[in-house]
Amino acid sequence: MPHGAPPGSAGPDPEQLWLRPAEPRRGRRPSFSREAITAAAVALADAEGLDAVTMRRVATEVGAGVMSLYSYAPDKETLLELMVDHVAGELAVTDPPTGDWRADLKTLAHRQRAHMLRHPWLPAALTTRRTPGPRTLAFLEHALAALRPTGLDGAAKLEVFAQLTAFVAGHVSHEIAQAALAHSPDRAAAESRYLAAVAADGAHPELADALASPGRPQDAEATFGRFLARLLDGVEAG
Structure with a gap:
């Protein structure tokens, strides 16, 4: 059939x-x-x-x-x-959770990021609902075990896993787009000129202030880690 x-x-x-x-x-x-x-x-x-x-x-x-x-x-x-x-199957984890749920989730998120960067089509494929197959279920099982020390109920743990995966997929999509922009200097220059014009038009003072503040180092790994920490802070806050 x-x-x-x-x-x-x-x-x-x-x-x-x-x-x-x-x-x-x-x-x-x-x-x-x-x-x-x-x-x-x-x-x-x-x-x-x-x-x-x-x-x-x-x-x-x-x-x-x-x-x-x-x-x-x-x-x-x-x-x-x-x-x-x-x-x-590339996400398989053989070691049991350490008991430090934040550290374990950071490890899982970094593993997911590397995985999606190897397969740039994955973020788009995950935008529609997927029924987890056996390999995906093995990774999910490990993530749920890692979340046990949080004391969250089962539904909340599933929500955290879904939120984590969506965050990684969205971040990787942005990374891929930024990498493409870096290989198109004319497009990047046009974007910079556009934002500068918008910041100077007086209608977007908050954006102008944000763009005028010192930029952070453009390190992809550090940026991912910073955003991930904020996500985990939200999980900890409940």
Whole structure:
């Protein structure tokens, strides 16, 4: 049975996708697997972005006909679910939580950031609701265990994990955009001139004051750490 979304649903059926093994349609056994299809899609996204990931391109990469892929991933939405969980294996944590929840969450957040920078398509893929697959669940389980010392209830711990992941995804998206801007000096100069003009027009005094204050060192790691600390301060404050 295909693992896609039934009519009127909000995405692939998670029971079909994660709890039942992917089986090809009857006939000659194909020379590829769902894992190979997913790995090929991830490689395409890493190299060319999510727009490059089409069923036809993935079929070409694994040396198969497009129709033969549909038993494993009947649509791109299902393929994205598989891709997100596939790369989540890189987030595997073997050491148990230390008992210092702030330190543990900092470690997890930095791991997520490095992970998303390796796969720049991930922040966009995570903007829509995803049902966690087995690799994602393993990371979630570790994060929830790390949050145990906070005394938060289960629902609150899930909220903190979702907030942390959204923060990292948003920050990485900004980092990627800033890196692209750095490689376009004309665009960067135009943006600077625009902001200078806005700051001088008298209509935005708060912005003018903010832009006139000394800038912080442009160190991506330090900036991420500073923002993350503020997020964790909010968790601690309840």
